[in-house]
Amino acid sequence: MKLFSRSFLVLTFFSFSLSAVNAQEVIENNQSDFGEFMDRSGNRYRAASGHPGPEYWQNETDYTIEATLNDEDHSISGKITLTYTNNSPQDLEFIWMHLEQNRFTEDSRGTLTTPIGGNRYVGDTDGGYEISNLQAKVKRSTSSKYLINDTRMQVFFNRPIPANGGEATVSMNFSYKIPVEGMDRMGRLDVEDGTIYAMAQWFPRAAVFDDIDGWNVEPYLGAGEFYLDYGDYDFKITAPYDHIVVASGELQNPREVLSSTMRERMEMASKSDSTVFIVKPEEVNDMSIRAKQDGMLTWHFKMENTRDVAFASSSAFIWDAARINLPDGKKAMAQSAYPKESAGQGAWGRSTEYSKYSVEHYAEKWFNYPYPVAVNVAADIGGMEYPGLNFCGWQAEGESLWGVTDHEFGHNWFPMIVGTNERRYAWMDEGFNTFINHYSSLEFNDGEYGSNLNQTRRLVSWFNRPTREGIDTYPDVTNLRNLGMTAYYKPAIGLLLLREYILGHERFDNAFKSYIETWAYKHPQPKDFFNHMENVAGENLSWFWKGWFYGTGNIDISLDGVQRRQGNYVITVSNKGDIPMPVELKLTYEDGTTENLRLPVEIWQRGDTWSHLLETEKTLESVELDPEKILPDVNFSNDSWPTDFYND
Structure with missing residues (x-):
């Protein structure tokens, strides 16, 4: 060993001396373009393979809600009880909750950060929550202490929620005025036969506590969307007797809220691949087919393992439906609710056809659809998605209606099934969804409307702009002129390049499907996606993630x-x-x-x-x-x- 060591030292010295003499001949390489750009190492919660680690955890929130819609003063009031399960390894002395309706006040952060000229995310300023009778219970202790700051509420407990499965319940009463302009996500629209109430972010919701940031408490400003726990929902909506209420989840009491005629039609629709009217256009004001002729009706819905629920209510709804055929042999129900102003085969008369195809396509190609319904609602909203329910523009028709319907239903996969943090990483839901929309549009009716996502060179002018921003820019600070590219098109083109140019169909599809299945109903981070795609596809793609997703450089x-x-x-x-x-x-x-x-x-x-x-x-x-x-x-x-x- 001593002889070897001396020889090794002599050889090392000689090599070093020779290298020094010839140093000027060394040519710099581009290895830095291929090196790691972020820490993607694994730990016990998130493995380097892109899978949840052996000790991965996430908390659960289950909701019971009873709410009443008042169409005279355009308000909603109700009571919520949530059961919070703390699966984290840390005792929790409080939880944070989202109060998104507080965005609609004069002094909210969202209002005060809206440009003078306005933008897509303007909203009313005469709303906001009234919270009362709050009780926060852990075991036999009860607290009524809470703190509200803008769109967030901190609820305190007298005893911590125990780690590793401890439970708490939080109940409270809430009420607020329903905004007309709800930042193009919710609100109300007056039409000839009544008001359409598009209800989302409509109750206090628990924030996510995770292994990356602890409590995710970014305020609700506008462009940034949502990040929520999964749980079971049991909710009741009491509305005027002449309203039709459609919602995320399965209707539990059809005999109480639907007449025998409507139930018969619903049964026909459940067996039909063609659209069946539940309420025909000429029957919108015909109370003889309704379950009740005065007073109020309570509609009861349930939905399991979901991150949210939404609903719509109106006396103006035409209502139709058709069967959705899923690859596991199960069925779901496509439904559309829209006013007569939106009716017609060139417009919302094809909504259920579009909805049915969209859900069936994604269920077959990527991951099975888990929800009992897929409801499309015409509202004064350009397009917004919630589990099992969309709001789309009431004046949309033809290719425009197909595009927004398909896009919003695609969101059931990202971020409803794969539960990414939309408020920070808009590209992980908007971009991924825009990508899968491309293939759905190419196949619908043999390309009736088609897709131009693969015509990437039409966007070169944006790629050459000095004002362009990176995909990783947070949506709330992205220039709205860039948001369509940074959140939607550039990440979608990134996946298109992976599938059509870099990896090929088979390798990409294996990896992408595996990512969806692995992170279904969980909370992946960007590095989980990068690691998973590389490990399943068998390719080091650091050069691509770094250049395309975390930079503003171009391809030439x-x-x-x-x-x-x-x-x-x-x-x-x-x-x-x-x-x-x-x-x-x-x-x-x-x-x-x-x-x-x-x-x-x-x-x-x-x-x-x-x-x-x-x-x-x-x-x-x-x-x-x-x-x-x-x-x-x-x-x-x-x-x-x-x-x-x-x-x-």
Whole structure:
């Protein structure tokens, strides 16, 4: 050992001296583009493989709610009781809750951070919660202490909720005025036959306590959406007798709220692949088919293992439905509720057809649909999603209605099933959803409306803008001119590149389906997605995550030249952009034949230029880079090579 050590030291010294002499000959490589850009190491809660760790936990919140809708003063009041299960390893002395209706006040943070000229997320300022009779119980102790700050409420306990499965209950009464303008997420709309109440964020909800940030208590400002626990919901909505109430979840008391005629039609719809009217257009004001002719009716719904529920109520609703066929053999019910102003086969008369197809497509292609209903509601809302229920624009029709319906139902997979943090990572729900919408639209009615997501070069002007922002920018601080790209299109194009250009269909689909199944009804973080895709697809993609998802750089692969050499050809390419990519080349020969040549992304580890020797006995006529035009390459002028090659 001593002799070996001395020899090793001599060899090391000689090597070091030689390296010092030749240091000026070392060429810098691009390995930094391929290295890790964030800590993606695993721990006991989240494994490096992208799976939940052996001690992964998340808390559960179950809700019982009774609420009454007053259509005279446009208010809602009710009582909520939530059962909170603390599965964390830490005792909790309090819980935080969301009071999103407090956004609709003059002095809310959301109001005070709205530009003078307004934006999509404007809202009324004469609302806000009234909270009373709060009781917070752990074991035999009861507390009434709470603190409200803007859209958040801190509820204190006299005893901590024990770790590892301890339970607490919190009950309170609540009321508020329903806004007309609810930040394009909820609100009310007056039509000829009544008012449509689109009710979301309509009760106090528990915030998420997780292993990443502890309590997630970002205020509700506007662009940032929601992050919620999973649980079971049992809720009752009392509304005027002439209202139809549709909601997330399964109706528990049809005999009490539906007439025999309506129940018969609902039974027909449950067995029909075509749309069946429950309330026909000409019957909207016909009280003879209603269950009651005066007073109030209480509609009772239940939904299991969901992160939220929403509902809509109106005397103006036409109501239709059809059966949804799921891949496991089970059935669900597609439903649409809309006023006569929205009716017609060019408009909402096709809503249930759209809804049915959308849910069936995603259930078959990615992950089974878990909810009993899929309800589409016409409202004064551009498009907003909740588990099992959407609000879409009441004036939408044709391709516009298909697009918004398909998009909002796609959200049942992201973030309703895969429960990401929308308030921070909008791209993990909007972007993923926009991606799966692409394939749904291509297939609906053999491409009746189609999709242009794969026409990535039409967006090059945005990629070249100096004001562009990164995907990882929080939605509440993103310039609204950029939000459509940072939250929707750029991340969707990222997944498109992975499936169509980098990994291929089989490897991508295996990994993406596995990610959905693994994180269904859980709370993945960005690194969980990155790790999972890499581990299942079998590919180190750090260069792609870093360049596309955590930067503002662009793709510009250049075909620099083709030279004839000893009967063969040398094809030279360079990376003039910021993001490395595999290189796809289409070779066309003089005899009219073609072939594709793929160079792996690793060619860019060694530098920004690469030459490839093409051995062939044929005469090469032309070379085209990215022949399918999948890459959003920002410079079109260097993507092909003409026929005027020259010999050495």
